[in-house]
Amino acid sequence: xxxxxxxxxxxxxxxxAKLARSGGDCDVHFLMRSDLEAVRKNxxxxxxxxxxxxxxxxxxxxxxxxxxxxxxVVLIALKTTxxxxxxxxxxxxxxxxxxxxxxxxxxxxxxxLARHFGAERVLGGLCFVCLNRVxxxxxxxxxxxxxxxGEFHGPPQPRTLRIVEDFQRSxxxxxxxxxxxxxxxRKLVWNIPFNGLGIAxxxxxxxxxxxxxxxxxxxxxxxxxxxxxxxxxxxxxxxxIDFQIARSWPMGPYRSSSQIDFENGREVEVESIWxxxxxxxxxxxANAPRLEMLYFLIKHLVAKK
Amino acid sequence: xxxxxxxxxxxxxxxxAKLARSGGDCDVHFLMRSDLEAVRKNxxxxxxxxxxxxxxxxxxxxxxxxxxxxxxVVLIALKTTxxxxxxxxxxxxxxxxxxxxxxxxxxxxxxxLARHFGAERVLGGLCFVCLNRVxxxxxxxxxxxxxxxGEFHGPPQPRTLRIVEDFQRSxxxxxxxxxxxxxxxRKLVWNIPFNGLGIAxxxxxxxxxxxxxxxxxxxxxxxxxxxxxxxxxxxxxxxxIDFQIARSWPMGPYRSSSQIDFENGREVEVESIWxxxxxxxxxxxANAPRLEMLYFLIKHLVAKK
Numbered sequence: 001x002x003x004x005x006x007x008x009x010x011x012x013x014x015x016x017a018k019l020a021r022s023g024g025d026c027d028v029h030f031l032m033r034s035d036l037e038a039v040r041k042n043x044x045x046x047x048x049x050x051x052x053x054x055x056x057x058x059x060x061x062x063x064x065x066x067x068x069x070x071x072x073v074v075l076i077a078l079k080t081t082x083x084x085x086x087x088x089x090x091x092x093x094x095x096x097x098x099x100x101x102x103x104x105x106x107x108x109x110x111x112x113l114a115r116h117f118g119a120e121r122v123l124g125g126l127c128f129v130c131l132n133r134v135x136x137x138x139x140x141x142x143x144x145x146x147x148x149x150g151e152f153h154g155p156p157q158p159r160t161l162r163i164v165e166d167f168q169r170s171x172x173x174x175x176x177x178x179x180x181x182x183x184x185x186r187k188l189v190w191n192i193p194f195n196g197l198g199i200a201x202x203x204x205x206x207x208x209x210x211x212x213x214x215x216x217x218x219x220x221x222x223x224x225x226x227x228x229x230x231x232x233x234x235x236x237x238x239x240x241i242d243f244q245i246a247r248s249w250p251m252g253p254y255r256s257s258s259q260i261d262f263e264n265g266r267e268v269e270v271e272s273i274w275x276x277x278x279x280x281x282x283x284x285x286a287n288a289p290r291l292e293m294l295y296f297l298i299k300h301l302v303a304k305k
Numbered sequence: 306x307x308x309x310x311x312x313x314x315x316x317x318x319x320x321x322a323k324l325a326r327s328g329g330d331c332d333v334h335f336l337m338r339s340d341l342e343a344v345r346k347n348x349x350x351x352x353x354x355x356x357x358x359x360x361x362x363x364x365x366x367x368x369x370x371x372x373x374x375x376x377x378v379v380l381i382a383l384k385t386t387x388x389x390x391x392x393x394x395x396x397x398x399x400x401x402x403x404x405x406x407x408x409x410x411x412x413x414x415x416x417x418l419a420r421h422f423g424a425e426r427v428l429g430g431l432c433f434v435c436l437n438r439v440x441x442x443x444x445x446x447x448x449x450x451x452x453x454x455g456e457f458h459g460p461p462q463p464r465t466l467r468i469v470e471d472f473q474r475s476x477x478x479x480x481x482x483x484x485x486x487x488x489x490x491r492k493l494v495w496n497i498p499f500n501g502l503g504i505a506x507x508x509x510x511x512x513x514x515x516x517x518x519x520x521x522x523x524x525x526x527x528x529x530x531x532x533x534x535x536x537x538x539x540x541x542x543x544x545x546i547d548f549q550i551a552r553s554w555p556m557g558p559y560r561s562s563s564q565i566d567f568e569n570g571r572e573v574e575v576e577s578i579w580x581x582x583x584x585x586x587x588x589x590x591a592n593a594p595r596l597e598m599l600y601f602l603i604k605h606l607v608a609k610k
Contacts, residue, residue: 200505201605213601220594289525289594296518297602300506 001166003028004071004093006086007078008035008061010131010257011103013139015147015172016075017044017056022170029060029068031089036063038136047134048141051171065092073163075125076102080109080272087116099159101149103127105191105257106272107184107280110152122152123160124180126187130254142254146173150180185229186236190244191256191273193221196294198259199268199301205254209245217290219245224288228277231284268302275299306471308333309376309398311391312383313340313366315436315562316408318444320452320477321380322349322361327475334365334373336394341368343441352439353446356476370397378468380430381407385414385577392421404464406454408432410496410562411577412489412585415457427457428465429485431492435559447559451478455485490534491541495549496561496578498526501599503564504573504606510556522595524550529593533582536589573607580604 005016008030020028032039044056062068071093078086083104090100094117101123102109113122126149130142149164151157156164156176167174177183197208197218208214222241229236261268274295281288310321313335325333337344349361367373376398383391388409395405399422406428407414418427431454435447454469456462461469461481472479482488502513502523513519527546534541566573579600586593 197602201602202609203605207605211601211605214605217598217601220598290598293522293525293595293598296516296522297502297506300508300512300516300519304507 001025001027001073001162002071003166004065004068004074005030006065006074006076006089006093007082008032008039009077009079010133010139011127011129012075012077013044013133013137014046014129014131014141014145015077015103015127015167017046017054017059017139018170018172019166020056020059021054022166026166026170027060029062029071031065031068032061032063035136036061042137045138046141047138050143051141051145065089068093070095071098073099073101076100076104076109076113078104079267080104080106080269081267083109083112086113090117097121099123099163101125101163103147104272105269106188107181107276108272110180114152119152123149123163124152124184125149126177126180126183128187130251132257132260143251146175148175148177148183150177150183152180155179179234182229182234182236185225185232185234185277186240188229188273188277189222189225189236189240190248191258192225192277192291192294193218194248195256195258195273196221196298198256199262200294200297202259202263204259205248205251205256207253209249215245221290221294224281224286224291225277228281228284228286228288228291231286232280262302262305265305268298270295270299270302306330306332306378306467307376308471309370309373309379310335311370311379311381311394311398312387313337313344314382314384315438315444316432316434317380317382318349318438318442319351319434319436319446319450320382320408320432320472322351322359322364322444323475323477324471325361325364326359327471331471331475332365334367334376336370336373337366337368340441341366347442350443351446352443355448356446356450370394373398375400376403378404378406381405381409381414381418383409384572385409385411385574386572388414388417391418395422402426404428404468406430406468408452409577410574411493412486412581413577415485419457424457428454428468429457429489430454431482431485431488433492435556437562437565448556451480453480453482453488455482455488457485460484484539487534487539487541490530490537490539490582491545493534493578493582494527494530494541494545495553496563497530497582497596497599498523499553500561500563500578501526501603503561504567505599505602507564507568509564510553510559510561512558514550514554520550526595526599529586529591529596530582533586533589533591533593533596536591537585567607567610570610573603575600575604575607 005012039061103125128146310317344366408430433451
């Protein structure tokens with residue numbers, strides 16, 4: 001299987017490097033921009049306290065998708081704020097049955113790819129992983145790593161399971177999911193409050209959990225998200241809130257990618273994490289005042305930077 | 306009438322200087338800390354595009370309330386975050402019928418004074434004025450200036466009217482109000498959103514009004530405030546929202562005192578502007594999710610500074 005990784009930030013580099021290391025069937029090619037020369041020279045380094053560090057010496061790093069050519073699977077790990085570049089970037093990678101697997105955050109990315117390249121080739125993956133890109137070609141892995149992969153429409157297919165198996169062989173805890181968009185909403189139950197308060201309150205995960213007010217707001221935002229998801233046809237039980245809070249404590253002073261982006265003056269994925277869920281809430285007639293205010297505040301703060 | 310001004314920031318200096326300038330019956334004494342020497346040397350300066358500048362050369366500036374001694378009226382213009390100092394500062398100013406008139410922001414200040422010095426001597430005043438203290442002994446006046454004075458309990462008394470007349474003679478648009486606490490809630494209808502978004506969104510009045518999302522949040526916060534006030538027995542008509550929005554446009558890029566305090570790393574009056582209204586909302590069983598989240602965010606942001 002020939003894989004292309006479009007968007008070699010923390011997520012793309014991590015999952016791509018894992019696949020490339022596993023060797024065998026996986027021929028992995030990375031589209032790179034700012035890191036191209038560094039990665040060609042020094043390869044990719046993944047640092048991980050849990051799994052041990054590893055270094056990939058020879059990386060297929062490319063400066064254009066024309067150079068990569070047609071692939072079986074395209075992993076899309078570009079920031080959602082750069083989605084407008086995809087209609088130019090993707091076509092050279094396509095043959096008839098090329099799969100587009102978006103590992104991007106939030107809602108609206110599968111729809112975007114379907115609009116431009118046809119829904120039948122679109123899959124999505126949810127990354128439950130704590131990563132930061134710490135230097136050119138160097139990614140730090142803080143924990144987790146689960147990857148949930150599903151078809152944009154319908155249950156898993158043989159092609160879905162084949163990709164899942166590639167990731168499993170590479171050491172990733174991957175699984176196929178029955179309803180991808182339900183899983184996206186489940187992930188947003190965490191991202192909406194924690195990424196959001198990371199920006200609006202400048203608070204990392206531990207600070208949010210320890211501040212009894214922000215902790216309460218987090219649970220309320222999670223409840224609102226679950227209510228919006230329900231209105232949109234995606235049932236998530238309310239005890240998922242306790243589960244999400246419980247799994248957050250061990251993260252300690254972890255800063256979400258959005259908080260880091262905001263603090264470093266980089267683009268923040270405002271629309272896919274808060275804007276699209278908010279618009280779906282409005283369209284579904286759901287009441288989500290905290291999500292609304294958080295979205296409005298973040299949009300203003302980000303535009304201002 | 307002998308007046309003392311406790312807390313000679315922008316508000317205390319402005320109203321005190323106006324009274325002192327009017328002369329006649331008003332003998333005005335200022336308690337000062339950081340500005341004491343500067344004001345003794347240079348007096349007080351009020352700059353105003355609307356009303357013309359004026360300078361008060363000889364100011365009764367004192368370093369302690371013992372030095373001032375017993376007064377007829379004490380104007381309290383201390384920041385509410387410094388209320389804990391009042392039980393020490395006030396006693397030297399008191400005789401049997403001394404009036405304590407708090408010009409402070411938000412809710413809870415009359416209650417605090419009543420608890421410590423008896424409710425029968427407590428009055429409150431609401432200042433609708435745009436002021437900034439720009440240097441030691443120098444206050445800039447941007448507009449407005451109305452002062453609404455009322456008894457803590459019950460309708461205006463002869464003493465209320467007498468103080469109102471002193472302010473009127475000094476050139477202040479002063480009036481007596483029937484229900485002081487209702488007026489406090491009316492003022493909060495403005496302060497809660499504009500001071501709040503000044504901190505949480507770093508947005509001045511004009512930026513809030515021009516951002517369609519923040520503008521909508523402002524109206525929603527105003528509506529929540531009106532609903533909480535109603536639950537607490539203070540009726541404010543909903544068309545008051547349009548009136549408040551309309552009077553805000555001419556303020557332009559005005560930054561509320563809370564925004565300036567926050568940006569300059571000074572203490573922010575979190576509890577009197579958001580905390581006490583929020584607690585009264587909870588006690589009254591009112592639903593105010595935006596006020597709640599705004600309060601929680603601001604409290605965290607301020608504590609963090």
